[in-house]
Amino acid sequence: MPAPYPQEFRDDVIRVARNREPGQKLSVIAKDFGISESCLTNWMRQADVEDGARPGKTREDSTELRDLRRRNRLLEQENEVLRRAAAYLSQANLPKRWYPLVSELAADGIPVAVSLRVLKLSSQPYYRWRHQQVTAAELIEAYRANSLLDAHRDDPEYGYRFLAGEAGVNGQPMCERTAWRICRDNQWRSVFGKKRGKNGKRPGPPVHDDLVQRDFSADDVNELWLTDITEHWTDEGKLYLCAIKDVFSGRIVGYSMDSRMKARLAVNALDNATSRRRGAAGCIVHSDRGSQFRSRKFVHALNRHHLIGSMGQVGAAGNNAAMESFFALLQKNVLDRKRWRTRDELRIAIITWIERTYHRRRRQARLGRLAPIEYETIMNPTVSLAA
Numbered sequence: 001m002p003a004p005y006p007q008e009f010r011d012d013v014i015r016v017a018r019n020r021e022p023g024q025k026l027s028v029i030a031k032d033f034g035i036s037e038s039c040l041t042n043w044m045r046q047a048d049v050e051d052g053a054r055p056g057k058t059r060e061d062s063t064e065l066r067d068l069r070r071r072n073r074l075l076e077q078e079n080e081v082l083r084r085a086a087a088y089l090s091q092a093n094l095p096k097r098w099y100p101l102v103s104e105l106a107a108d109g110i111p112v113a114v115s116l117r118v119l120k121l122s123s124q125p126y127y128r129w130r131h132q133q134v135t136a137a138e139l140i141e142a143y144r145a146n147s148l149l150d151a152h153r154d155d156p157e158y159g160y161r162f163l164a165g166e167a168g169v170n171g172q173p174m175c176e177r178t179a180w181r182i183c184r185d186n187q188w189r190s191v192f193g194k195k196r197g198k199n200g201k202r203p204g205p206p207v208h209d210d211l212v213q214r215d216f217s218a219d220d221v222n223e224l225w226l227t228d229i230t231e232h233w234t235d236e237g238k239l240y241l242c243a244i245k246d247v248f249s250g251r252i253v254g255y256s257m258d259s260r261m262k263a264r265l266a267v268n269a270l271d272n273a274t275s276r277r278r279g280a281a282g283c284i285v286h287s288d289r290g291s292q293f294r295s296r297k298f299v300h301a302l303n304r305h306h307l308i309g310s311m312g313q314v315g316a317a318g319n320n321a322a323m324e325s326f327f328a329l330l331q332k333n334v335l336d337r338k339r340w341r342t343r344d345e346l347r348i349a350i351i352t353w354i355e356r357t358y359h360r361r362r363r364q365a366r367l368g369r370l371a372p373i374e375y376e377t378i379m380n381p382t383v384s385l386a387a
Helices: 007-018 026-032 037-051 059-090 099-107 112-118 123-131 136-154 160-169 176-186 263-276 296-304 317-335 343-358 372-379
Strands: 224-234 237-246 251-258 284-287 308-311
Touching: 007 026, 007 037, 007 263, 007 343, 026 037, 026 343, 059 099, 059 112, 099 112, 099 123, 112 123, 136 160, 136 176, 160 176, 224 263, 224 317, 224 343, 237 263, 237 317, 237 343, 251 263, 251 343, 251 372, 263 296, 296 308, 317 343
Parallel strands: 224 284, 284 308
Antiparallel strands: 224 237, 237 251
């Protein structure tokens, strides 16, 4: 069964179809985006239902029904917790302790979070009660932290290296890296700290190694993807674009646009790329050290799709030069051509240029004067036009 098209891609195609020039046929637009005319007609019919122009069941109705069912199931679970709690307290021969009841309910399929919320209990004490002891590693960590804190209070000007030496003298030896980590976690810093930048910010640490090393080449599709985020002003405010480029053909395999540059923007672009590309597991996804690409949501998305992360260095634009060149091309051909009144207007222009011009009409010298889709079709026929 073919993978469904991303919802954001459907919305973009519908926008282009609704804003088409007089006399332009839907079949031409469908062909430009690599879909069938009947598929585009069905999407527009559903969009009319969503807008209230046609009777039918909207996505909002389906979501509301799903939420009501989820809420009904949650209420049933809460009622079961209260019923079991009343029965538990009525037995005089049992101790009045809630934690065993929570474990019994969990064994019967009631989530622990639901039971704790209904009984107004905290989760951390419950899980501490389940383990009933502190691990040996945590105990050693506490002794080391106490020794470092004592040394820090005696000499606040000491850095972590001197603190580690003092702790070793006091019977808690540790390596300097361990001392640095404990001091960092507890924010114990020397009074003679290093000067920071003008804005008080430093680039975050990378969550992946640089697996590309500026070698922007690939022998097949889905071997190396590049990603980055760009922005452009409209009269309504900024529009942010996160795009993912396949190095093999230069094709933009996934993109997402939003009015805010959140981690969800990069995650949506990655989800769109994996839903349109089959067999992408094991592909390297290279980016810069932006906070969106270092976020837990993006790292979890990489793991969920079985992709491999890669990151360049800070302040080195050449580490992602192939992606920057695409954004420069987009800047000259679309963004700087006129003043954009609304985000939707700019959005339509961007996705039309990507899908119609860049993918299917713009020939590249490194691809033998072929467009990205033509090159992929010749070199790898298994890649569909709609991928």
